Amino acid sequence: MPDGPGVLEFTVRRPHSSRTGEGVRVHSTEYLADADCVMRAGLRTTSPARTVGDLMRRCRTREAAVVVADSALSRRTVRGVRREPLVHRAQLAAELSAPRTGATLARHWLKLADPACGSPAETVARLHMRDAGLHPESQPxxxxxxxxxxRPDFLFRRAGLAVEIEGYAYHGTRQAHDHDIRRYNDLADCPEVRRVLRFTARDVFRRPDAVVATIRAVLGQLAGG
Structure with a gap:
């Protein structure tokens, strides 16, 4: 399992000791049954539920854990192909029910997951809005x-405010930019939308308080108008 650029994580049964080498981190555990493992391309790996559960149990922040859960639970388009969720919520809840280190927090964080979120930046934005008492619909x-x-990233339906989180990796070409302009105009043309706010992923990760403050201010304007 990746944990940062250039790092691979492995889980093995004891009596192996946890150790770290260049680009490799090995965890040992007594909680690794045959049912937790599957074969993929000739390699023995942990199952999707076990892998996601391990990641969530080891996450040090709420944001990181919920990003993992949202990504695993969502139906996302990868290289033009719409993929099914890696795991279902019931499977992940069952995996996290075992009394292991980090499981209590991971179970709490799973309750915050929203499979409709389409990117890590959307997940983090949603969590900050939630902290501020703002609860938009995700990708209606x-x-x-x-x-x-x-499907706008977020919609405050009563106010008619759509919020879009823009990632440079997706919008960094001329073709993507043209598509983005058409999408913006079409979104503004929806009967449910009175105004569209757009933020970059950099805004979300580096200035979340400013993002939330802007959304709150516009919601106030729309309510007063």
Whole structure:
């Protein structure tokens, strides 16, 4: 399991001792049954539920753990292919029910997961909005007056405020930029949308308080208007 750039993590049964080498981290545990393992491409690996559970139990922050859960539980498009969730919530809840180090926090963090979130930046933005008492819908299905269907990252339906979190990796080409402009115009054309706010992933990770303050201020304007 990756933990930072260039680092691979492995879990083995005791009596192996936990050790770290260049680019490799090995954890030993007495809690590794045959049922926790599967074969993939000729390699013996931990199952998706066990892998995600291990990641969540080892996460040091709420944000990191919920990003892991959201990604595993979501249906995401990877290289143009819509993939099924890696695990289902019931499977992950069962995995985290075992009394292991980090499991109590991981079970609490699982309750915050939202499979509709489409990226780590969206997950972190949602958690900061939640902390501030703001609870938008995640990626609701909308239709523009021109007939296009869209899913904004977040929608405050009563106020008519759509919030988009833009990642440079997705929008860093001319073609993606053109697509982004059309999407913005179509989103503004949806009957449910009165205003659109856009933030970068950098804004979310580095200035979350400013992002939340801007959203709150616009919600106040729309409520007063």
């Amino acid at each position: 299905l909308l239709g523009s007056r021109s007939g296009r269907t869209l």
